[in-house]
């Protein structure tokens with residue numbers, strides 16, 4: 001099983017569980033997460049959602065083999081690709097979403113944090129947005145939300161260069177709520193989730209809606225725009241070179257592309 005889900009005392013925990021592939025996310029894993037988030041919306045048993053990885057790694061982002069073999073589209077037999085269903089579900093979640101990040105959080109592992117309410121990271125966390133390095137462009141409305149959250153220049157550095165940055169830097173930028181020693185992360189997340197689960201659900205819902213509701217149309221529009229460009233770039237030669245280089249364990253050579 002590559003995604004685990006469990007509900008305990010009002011808290012739905014969605015966990016990445018594919019450690020041999022560094023928790024890289026396949027279409028099937030996106031589907032499981034999208035379904036879990038959708039079910040949580042309608043379930044009285046769920047008051048809070050936690051997304052966690054493993055102590056060694058949060059996630060290496062989208063599975064690159066999947067990207068090559070099955071580029072996601074907005075219309076796969078009538079339904080959007082699982083990744084788009086997941087992004088829609090997390091960006092429309094009305095219940096609090098808490099992230100627990102330890103180790104690397106690559107690509108969507110970082111952009112999904114922009115849709116969480118509380119982001120707790122261990123001091124081992126390394127975030128990165130290597131879309132340009134892969135010949136791609138940002139997704140999950142990160143080209144809108146990141147500059148808005150951290151300022152254009154800081155967002156540009158992270159999105160244009162794609163280099164990994166520390167949990168401390170992410171905290172200083174406002175992308176991470178709090179940084180904790182690795183050994184304390186899981187307990188802290190559990191405590192914070194339990195606090196949320198004990199609060200009035202309607203107040204949490206309304207407060208979240210008041211903070212985020214006005215942004216929803218702009219987020220949807222940006223996600224759709226990014227999705228179109230992303231798909232085009234996924235099929236282009238630059239991405240092919242980047243993905244092939246990753247699996248051949250060599251540096252990509254972009255010098256032949258304009």
Ligand code: COA
Pocket residue numbers: 020021022024025059060061062063064065104106107108130131134246247
């Ligand atoms: N998609 C598919 N497979 C992946 C993967 C991904 N995103 N990330 C890692 N893997 C696989 C590797 O191919 C390797 O498989 P193998 O053992 O069959 O050779 C295994 O997971 C271990 O990865 P490895 O690179 O050896 O681990 P590492 O500890 O040296 O580095 C990362 C970890 C996360 C820094 C590195 O794997 C990485 O950069 N992954 C790609 C991240 C990425 O570009 N994601 C897409 C963002 S849009």
